[in-house]
Amino acid sequence: MILALKIKNKNKMNSFQNRKLGVFSSFLFLLITISMSGCVDLSGGRASEKRPIPKIAQSVFHKSETQNNGKTTSKTVKVSKSQPYHGEVHTMLGGLGLFSTGMRTLSDTVIEECNIPAPSDMWYNAGNVTRSIATYYQKHQQHRPIVLVGHSLGANEQIKVARNLDKMGIPVDLLVTVDAVSQTIVPPNVKHAMNFYKPGYVPMFSGLKLRAVNPEQTRIDNINVTTLKGIEVNHFTIDKDPVVQAMIMEEVKKVLSNANQEKG
Template structure:
């Protein structure tokens, strides 16, 4: 029994002696450093880069320019031989680069139908609409302007040389210019409806200092009046009037 106690005590002493260096070594052990950042592995795909946002400039679109198709018509009077000044004016307009047609006054219904069809098909390009006439041709363009207005077609200008009637004056016509001679026994001043005001201009050439004596049969040939009308039409078309050689233009 005594021997067992002595062995047990010896074991306790040996165990205590062995425990002391283990504790000391544990206390002296260095702290474990956190793991170092890993180096990128060779061959690995780089991190995706976020592309900067592209600034897209706004482009201001301009409306396409509309090709104009002016409707300029000149109408002769009785028998198609007493209004050849319309032919001279047609040449002057052509020399200014302004397309036009000259016809007998009896053709106005057909031309009114053609203009209406063109305008209904393309209202923006079928402009300006200008009607010019002498004597019975002047009467015709007054009726034609009224017919076009009824068809819903706006007329920019109606020019009458010595009409033998006072109208009709249509609200759909933007401007009337009546060039007439009050004392020749044929011509009439146009009626000016209430409210029409500046839309209707009656110009009595008998009272104009820039016009020499004319008659019903040659008023449409007067060069001064031609220049006035061509300038009016050129303004509507949007062109500048070019100087002309008088010998290549209308007479008088």
Template sequence: MPKVRAFNIRGLGRFPSNGMVKLTSLLNEIPGVSATTDDHGIFGFEYVTNLADACIAAHKSGRLIALHGHSFGANAAIMIATRLAKRDIAVDYLAAIDPAAQFALSVPLNVRRVYNPYQTIDPVGRGIVMPAKGESAAHWKSRAVIERRNQLHVRIDDDATVHRTIVNAVKALTA
């Protein structure tokens, strides 16, 4: 059985997200990783509950959880992590790739490592994740890497450096 279950959540609607599909393929090449490309739903984020349930099942079977999302998918990943926090389930790695800034971006304390590549070229996205309420600056700095990328919103999820960072982090979870 794979050691890590990775969920790669697409952005707006069900539009093709080549970057997330490519990331899934890269992650599935790592021994001990099972990755899927998932949808969050539309504006109601209606699949968040189902994805959280899948994370709970993975946790119960002894797997580590990695959540990666682009745009609204990044917001969905944070929502899922928040649901898992209420059940005391850890998220071992969360990559919030240029989340939509208009939604809550506070990352709960059950997330062990956070990666947040974002861009400021386009008016969409631009989401910079924030620490959990009451979290010290030192603790936040120890678990979060926030990185501005010179990339368009629709291309940042296909950025080779972003993929390499995520692949290396997930690979480290299998050690």
């Protein structure tokens, strides 16, 4: 009887171990398949690669707005290289940081072209980002524009950062989310939210539209990238697309240059 129970328990353990091995093998096979198809860069080697943003992409957003509205009077802001900028930009990577390398590229571009602070952090450092912004804001009477940008989990956490800043009475001039997969409610301290998303069948990798707590205080632009010409992306590549990068930079520069105009 005892021997039979031991054999039965051993069979159960073997069955459980086989199931674990099967799940792991399936996950490993899926990861290898995605990697080979070019959707995922597992090397991390492109993390610091700087890709130039094509000039032709600078006006894509305004052109699409004009076509959608049937008007030919879209307003664009031309900013010369010699014009100073004022503000701070915080970019945030999702996942393990292997896929959201476009956030680092964006930070590098902001630093190079605007000469302002543009730190890039992982999504799990959202608390540190909040404290850094709040500390500077509370120590300086002259407040500078705050811009938050994030991809995937980084986008989710940037919304949380904005929410935490709202509790402290700190405004966010621009929030840019790229394929956020949750946390889609934007707090009222955000003046403008720009959301790039691509709908999909897998909830974990499907971008969502944003909604404002108070639409009268927050302007939200939900941009479905499948409607933009020349863009072929998925959840893992959307943040690195040159057109998306250019559209984000254009809006960032508007916020930073308008701040200087207001300063006089």
